[in-house]
Amino acid sequence: MLKTEKNYKRLKGSQSFRQRLLLSTLYSTPIIIEDIRTDETWPGLHSHEISLLRLFETVCDDCRVVINQTGTKLKYVPGTIMGGRINRPHDCGVSRSIGYFLEPLVVLCLFAKEPLTITLKGITNDSKDPSVDTFKATAFHILKRFGVDFEALSLKIESRGLPPNGGGEVILSLPIVQSLTVSF
Known part of the structure; x- marks a missing residue:
């Protein structure tokens, strides 16, 4: 059943785009930006x-995205976070590095139905986002402090890619959690 527009949380502008999508999905709240x-x-x-x-859309079932012709309005209805083994690599493009995509993906898919394994292709190092090496060295240790099984986390760098051509490829494997705990 399609939700009426009054059921959507209305937002304006492009700031905090990743966080808006992430929270919308985790809280099952449709949004209009x-x-x-x-x-x-x-x-x-x-x-x-x-x-x-x-x-x-790839990691969630029944996720719906509607973008107007000019790209200035977005309707996003989150789906169920499925995770699982994604057989087709996701092309991140060459305008931002893979780190841009890893940050929300890791948080999102910890709460999936199945552990995630996905290949991401694109830029592994740029000046805007954390490199895949930095991400692996920092984020995984932070997740460990929140009770995530450190041994089940994996970010394998198959090849490296730099702007403007990309060509990098990483394989991310994440476990699932029921809840996060804090230990310092």
Whole structure:
């Protein structure tokens, strides 16, 4: 059943895009984001944001995304976070590095129905986002402090890729958790 627009949480602008999608999905709250870069030279969603939406669609069942023609309005209805073994690699593109995608993906898929294994292709190192090496060295240790099985976490770097051509490839494996605990 399609939700009416009054059931959506309404947001404006492009700030905190990843966090908005992540929280919308974790809380099963549909959102509408309007006025996405309407005053900029290149209005609307950027290619990496569209790729992130496609990634969320890949790991979630019944996730629905509707983008208007100019890309300045987005309707997002989150689905069930499934995880599982994703057989088709996700192309992250070359406008942002794989680290941009890993940050929300790791948090999201800890709460999936099945452990996640996915291949991400694109840039492994750039000046905007954490490199895959930095991500692996820091995020996994932080997750361990929240009770995530450290031995089940894996980020295997198959190849490296730099702007402007990309060509990098990593394989991410995540366990699932029932809840997070804090231990310091």
